[in-house]
Amino acid sequence: xxxxxxxxxxxxxxxxxxxxxxxxxxxxxxxxxxxxxxxxxxxxxxxxxxxxxxxxxxxxxxxxxxxxxxxxxxxxxxxxxxxxxxxxxxxxxxxxxxxxxxxxxxxxxxxxxxxxxxxxxxxxxxxxxxxxxxxxxxxxxxxxxxxxxxxxxxxxxxxxxxxxxxxxxxxxxxxxxxxxxxxxxxxxxxxxxxxxxxxxxxxxxxxxxxxxxxxxxxxxxxxxxxxxxxxxxxxxxxxxxxxxxxxxxxx
Amino acid sequence: xxxxxxxxxxxxxxxxxxxxxxxxxxxxxxxxxxxxxxxxxxxxxxxxxxxxxxxxxxxxxxxxxxxxxxxxxxxxxxxxxxxxxxxxxxxxxxxxxxxxxxxxxxxxxxxxxxxxxxxxxxxxxxxxxxxxxxxxxxxxxxxxxxxxxxxxxxxxxxxxxxxxxxxxxxxxxxxxxxxxxxxxxxxxxxxxxxxxxxxxxxxxxxxxxxxxxxxxxxxxxxxxxxxxxxxxxxxxxxxxxxxxxxxxxxxxxxxxxxxxxxxxxxxxxxxxxxxxxxxxxxxxxxxxxxxxxxxxxxxxxxxxxxxxxxxxxxxxxxxxxxxxxxxxxxxxxxxxxxxxxxxxxxxxxxxxxxxxxxxxxxxxxxxxxxxxxxxxxxxxxxxxxxxxxxxxxxxxxxxxxxxxxxxxxxxxxxxxxxxxxxxxxxxxxxxxxxxxxxxxxxxxxxxxxxxxxxxxxxxxxxxxxxxxxxxxxxxxxxxxxxxxxxxxxxxxxxxxxxxxxxx
Numbered sequence: 110x111x112x113x114x115x116x117x118x119x120x121x122x123x124x125x126x127x128x129x130x131x132x133x134x135x136x137x138x139x140x141x142x143x144x145x146x147x148x149x150x151x152x153x154x155x156x157x158x159x160x161x162x163x164x165x166x167x168x169x170x171x172x173x174x175x176x177x178x179x180x181x182x183x184x185x186x187x188x189x190x191x192x193x194x195x196x197x198x199x200x201x202x203x204x205x206x207x208x209x210x211x212x213x214x215x216x217x218x219x220x221x222x223x224x225x226x227x228x229x230x231x232x233x234x235x236x237x238x239x240x241x242x243x244x245x246x247x248x249x250x251x252x253x254x255x256x257x258x259x260x261x262x263x264x265x266x267x268x269x270x271x272x273x274x275x276x277x278x279x280x281x282x283x284x285x286x287x288x289x290x291x292x293x294x295x296x297x298x299x300x301x302x303x304x305x306x307x308x309x310x311x312x313x314x315x316x317x318x319x320x321x322x323x324x325x326x327x328x329x330x331x332x333x334x335x336x337x338x339x340x341x342x343x344x345x346x347x348x349x350x351x352x353x354x355x356x357x358x359x360x
Numbered sequence: 361x362x363x364x365x366x367x368x369x370x371x372x373x374x375x376x377x378x379x380x381x382x383x384x385x386x387x388x389x390x391x392x393x394x395x396x397x398x399x400x401x402x403x404x405x406x407x408x409x410x411x412x413x414x415x416x417x418x419x420x421x422x423x424x425x426x427x428x429x430x431x432x433x434x435x436x437x438x439x440x441x442x443x444x445x446x447x448x449x450x451x452x453x454x455x456x457x458x459x460x461x462x463x464x465x466x467x468x469x470x471x472x473x474x475x476x477x478x479x480x481x482x483x484x485x486x487x488x489x490x491x492x493x494x495x496x497x498x499x500x501x502x503x504x505x506x507x508x509x510x511x512x513x514x515x516x517x518x519x520x521x522x523x524x525x526x527x528x529x530x531x532x533x534x535x536x537x538x539x540x541x542x543x544x545x546x547x548x549x550x551x552x553x554x555x556x557x558x559x560x561x562x563x564x565x566x567x568x569x570x571x572x573x574x575x576x577x578x579x580x581x582x583x584x585x586x587x588x589x590x591x592x593x594x595x596x597x598x599x600x601x602x603x604x605x606x607x608x609x610x611x612x613x614x615x616x617x618x619x620x621x622x623x624x625x626x627x628x629x630x631x632x633x634x635x636x637x638x639x640x641x642x643x644x645x646x647x648x649x650x651x652x653x654x655x656x657x658x659x660x661x662x663x664x665x666x667x668x669x670x671x672x673x674x675x676x677x678x679x680x681x682x683x684x685x686x687x688x689x690x691x692x693x694x695x696x697x698x699x700x701x702x703x704x705x706x707x708x709x710x711x712x713x714x715x716x717x718x719x720x721x722x723x724x725x726x727x728x729x730x731x732x733x734x735x736x737x738x739x740x741x742x743x744x745x746x747x748x749x750x751x752x753x754x755x756x757x758x759x760x761x762x763x764x765x766x767x768x769x770x771x772x773x774x775x776x777x778x779x780x781x782x783x784x785x786x787x788x789x790x791x792x793x794x795x796x797x798x799x800x801x802x803x804x805x806x807x808x809x810x811x812x813x814x815x816x817x818x819x820x821x822x823x824x825x826x827x828x829x830x831x832x833x834x835x836x837x838x839x840x841x842x843x844x845x846x847x848x849x850x851x852x853x854x855x856x857x858x859x860x861x862x863x
Contacts, residue, residue, distance in 0.1 A: 116845050116846070118785075118795075120845065121795070121844050121845045121846055122795055122798070122799060122840040122841075122844055123818065123838055123840055123841065124841075125815040125816075125841055125843065125844050125845035125847075125848060126813065126815040126816045126841075128845035128848070129815060129845065129848055132849075144846075144849045146788065146846070146849075146850075147788045148788075149785040149786070149787075149788060149791045150785045150791075152782075152785070154778075154781070155778055155781070155782055156758065157739060157758060157761070158761055158765075158770075158774070158778060159734075159758065159759075159760075159761030159762035159763070159764055159765040159766075159770065160762075160765055160778045160779075160782065161762050161765070163778060163779065163782030164782075166782065166786055167782065167785055167786065170785075170786060249738075249739075249740040249741050249742070250741075252741065252745065253741045253744075277404075279742065280697050280742070281697050281738045281740030281742065283697070283738055284738060285737065285738025285739055285740065286738075286739075287735075288735070288736070288737065288738045288739070289738075289830070289831055290827055290828060290830040290831050291735055291736075291830060292383070292386070292735070292736050292830075293830040293831065293833040293834045294383070294386055294387050294390045294701075294834070295386055295390070295698055295701045295702060295736060296738070296834065297390075297833065297834030297835065298390050298396075298701035299697050299698075299701055299738070300834070300835060301834075324837070324838050325835065327838060328820070328831070328835035328836040328837055328838055329834070329835035329836075331808075331820055331835075331836045332822075332834070332835045332836045356811070356813060356816060
């Protein structure tokens with residue numbers, strides 16, 4: 110399948126290794142991955158803050174850029190949700206654009222979703238082997254996309270992974286985009302609680318598949334002096350398939 | 361004896377100075393460990409209880425039941441004029457005197473008028489958020505009618521001059537010791553923290569009042585258009601005593617409470633108690649159709665229903681209409697991490713708190729008056745998932761944010777940032793330049809790089825300037841890595857091409 114990678118602004122700049130891993134894993138699974146260089150941002154920051162006109166223009170660009178591909182895969186649940194749940198509504202009254210947006214929405218998948226729903230892979234059968242004790246953060250937008258437990262299920266299929274469930278898994282980490290900056294007290298309280306839950310697992314590796322959550326959680330762990338490393342499912346898979354060198358340490 | 365948090369007076373909490381700034385209250389609450397514990401443990405317990413109760417009762421049909429409940433309410437709201445007329449006709453035929461109040465002042469005036477006309481001296485009242493909305497109790501007390509809150513939680517709040525902090529469990533912010541102190545101070549009771557003893561003290565105090573009261577006041581959970589019935593769902597039996605013993609019953613009810621037929625009630629009864637308190641059904645569910653009829657042994661001689669608008673027809677406009685589906689179960693409050701972190705409902709500066717409050721308060725009381733409420737949310741969606749009538753609260757909060765931008769209520773700085781950022785993101789070359797500049801600036805401020813991999817060597821900023829200061833107030837900010845994904849891809853493409861040329 111000819112798959113376009115939508116890297117998202119945050120993953121591009123802050124977690125590029127996740128993007129590299131996604132490419133390598135998808136290619137390993139026989140997909141032709143392309144990266145349309147004209148892509149920028151899905152417009153989620155503008156949309157969430159009520160700047161609808163700005164968001165609409167970016168959505169228009171996204172549709173233009175990604176339209177030629179059979180499928181669009183992104184390592185972010187929230188950016189996938191932006192395309193899937195909001196793009197078509199942004200073009201209420203523009204029939205053609207709304208239809209094009211809806212068509213793109215139907216072909217857009219978060220990485221773990223693409224693996225399970227489209228490629229229907231089983232990581233045990235695939236022979237992914239990665240030794241380590243991990244806990245996993247569930248991003249809220251994955252719940253919104255009906256993907257609760259999907260990446261945890263995939264982790265469970267990886268030989269050598271010992272997964273300790275994270276407390277208060279259903280509670281938001283407090284990122285919320287500009288919310289984290291506008292309401293630091295509230296956001297800080299929320300992420301502080303997550304750090305306590307992470308520490309309670311005794312795991313030094315947290316699997317996180319959302320760049321925003323990762324920046325928030327990693328930053329809060331570092332401030333709290335918690336020695337924790339963050340990794341995405343794609344990175345574990347790429348390392349566990351021998352497509353990337355295993356990386357130790359760091360945050 | 362533990363020291364419960366100090367609370368502001370009810371009037372100050374429910375009617376703060378406007379525009380309301382949520383941040384100071386949230387900051388105070390975030391430092392109050394005791395309050396955080398009360399609210400955290402109570403809401404988590406209820407939230408988990410809701411999930412297990414609904415799973416046990418509905419299994420895989422939970423989604424379908426929510427869909428059904430939401431669609432019944434939506435249908436009723438889509439034809440609200442029709443169903444209200446039917447309700448009014450049926451209730452009138454059953455002997456109810458139906459009144460209509462455009463706003464809080466009118467509702468209170470009607471209620472005060474009824475009390476005056478009947479020379480009422482003592483009024484017993486069951487729990488009702490609508491009466492909090494209109495501030496009915498102070499209005500009755502101003503004309504000398506002693507008005508007693510008979511819901512145990514509301515009774516304790518009344519003794520303390522405090523305001524409810526939750527739609528269903530109004531004293532979620534208080535503990536037993538606070539109750540014990542209030543009973544010693546206001547009722548002359550002996551100090552005890554034993555819940556059964558405390559309940560018995562309240563019960564004894566209230567019984568005397570129930571016997572003497574000449575007017576009873578309630579809200580309503582539902583109105584049934586077909587039969588003209590009013591439905592009350594409670595757990596303490598106080599509502600039945602409040603509306604059944606005194607000579608006159610006055611119910612104050614929002615216009616959105618109507619549902620078409622009796623058969624629809626079962627859907628809501630199944631969802632309401634499970635969503636609110638994880639009970640299969642509330643302990644008391646009373647369906648009241650008119651005052652005492654001739655030959656009946658009990659019930660009030662007169663029954664009045666005051667239908668209240670107070671901003672609801674404004675919310676009835678199509679894009680916000682779904683908000684009126686709310687059955688006030690409080691599930692969204694219990695599920696909300698923000699509600700937990702701000703120490704419960706008082707931080708919202710209005711009667712309705714939590715996610716549903718954040719969405720309706722700005723509509724009821726003015727967007728300019730509550731600029732924080734639409735924004736103080738991470739849009740995590742826990743409220744949407746918990747809502748038994750499927751109100752998309754995150755979508756409604758985003759809609760309010762958009763309304764703020766349209767009405768130029770968003771900050772000038774924010775507007776500028778979003779416009780410029782939006783303009784950059786429309787142009788790939790500008791995006792690449794901005795990303796490089798941003799990376800250089802951030803990396804110059806960062807430290808603590810722990811990796812030699814150019815795609816993982818992020819540094820950390822402990823004190824960021826400008827709008828990002830909020831971030832670093834409470835956590836470190838990662839910097840971009842020294843190379844981006846985009847650069848990796850470009851380099852790989854170049855290598856591929858060279859490989860092709862060589863072969």
